[in-house]
Structure formats: structure tokens, C-alpha cells
Amino acid sequence: MPEDQGWVQLLREKMPEHSIINGSVSGETSAGGLRRLPALLDSAQPKLLLVELGGNDGLRGFPPKQLKNNLTKIIQLAKEQEIKILLSEIMVPPNYGPRYASQISTVYKELAEEHEVTLMPFFMEQIVTDPSLMQRDGIHPNQKAQSAIAEFMLPWFEQAL
Numbered sequence: 129m130p131e132d133q134g135w136v137q138l139l140r141e142k143m144p145e146h147s148i149i150n151g152s153v154s155g156e157t158s159a160g161g162l163r164r165l166p167a168l169l170d171s172a173q174p175k176l177l178l179v180e181l182g183g184n185d186g187l188r189g190f191p192p193k194q195l196k197n198n199l200t201k202i203i204q205l206a207k208e209q210e211i212k213i214l215l216s217e218i219m220v221p222p223n224y225g226p227r228y229a230s231q232i233s234t235v236y237k238e239l240a241e242e243h244e245v246t247l248m249p250f251f252m253e254q255i256v257t258d259p260s261l262m263q264r265d266g267i268h269p270n271q272k273a274q275s276a277i278a279e280f281m282l283p284w285f286e287q288a289l
Contacts, residue, residue: 148268151164179216192235212289218236219250256269281285
């Protein structure tokens with residue numbers, strides 16, 4: 129799906145007074161996001177950072193401790209520059225088992241509490257249960273879902289800004 133048809137572009141249209149930069153990379157892990165973050169923060173100098181990483185860590189079965197360490201460093205980098213943080217909870221598919229899913233979910237809850245950042249519920253929770261909103265892989269939202277994602281994100285961004 130072209131970037132100009134995604135939820136970030138729709139959010140830009142709803143919030144024209146703000147410059148919203150899409151720093152995401154398809155297939156990115158928390159380690160990759162951490163590697164790219166310093167340059168992104170230097171070039172964009174954002175007031176707000178949405179951290180929505182960990183899904184690919186979970187899909188690859190990476191240890192929750194590794195995820196937590198990477199996200200901790202991301203949060204610390206943003207806080208050092210006095211950037212507000214929205215941390216999006218991530219969920220893994222149920223076939224990974226309840227124990228692993230619980231460990232991943234706990235990472236986000238602990239980070240929000242430990243670092244006093246806003247924890248957003250998983251933005252895909254209502255979308256993933258509707259096959260008409262999902263791509264054939266059953267993991268990624270399709271173009272039809274983008275407006276629902278933008279509507280979900282809007283109040284979180286407005287409140288944070």
C-alpha cells in the first residue's frame with residue numbers, strides 16, 4: 129500500500145497544524161528502530177514520538193527481555209531530548225501461546241509505569257478480528273482499515289500535543 133494512503137497521511141490531514149513524520153520501516157524490529165532513532169531525532173526534532181515497535185520481535189520469538197531493553201533505550205533517548213512519548217502496546221498472535229503473549233504485554237505495561245509514559249492500547253485489537261480489514265497475511269491491516277486506525281490515533285495525538 130502506498131504511504132500516501134496509510135493512516136499517517138490521514139492523520140496529517142486531520143492535524144494540518146502539525147508536521148507528522150512517518151519513521152516506520154516495514155519489518156522493523158525494536159533493535160532496528162533503536163539503531164535508526166538517533167538520526168531521526170536529530171533530523172526531525174519532534175515534540176512527540178509514537179513508539180510502536182515490538183510486533184516483529186514477537187513474530188520472530190525474540191526474548192521479551194531483549195524487547196524491553198531496546199524499548200527502554202528508545203524511551204531514554206527521547207526523554208533526554210524532552211520529547212513526549214506515546215507507547216503503543218503490541219500483541220502477538222495467539223498461536224505463540226498465552227505465556228509468551230503475556231510476557232510481551234507485560235513489557236509495555238512495565239515500561240509505561242517505570243518511565244511514566246502514556247501507554248496506548250494495541251491499535252489493531254479491533255481491526256485484527258475483522259478479516260475485511262486485514263491483508264491476506266492476517267497480520268497487517270489493509271487500505272480499508274487505515275481510516276479506523278487514524279481515528280483511533282487522533283485523540284491520543286491530540287491529548288499528547
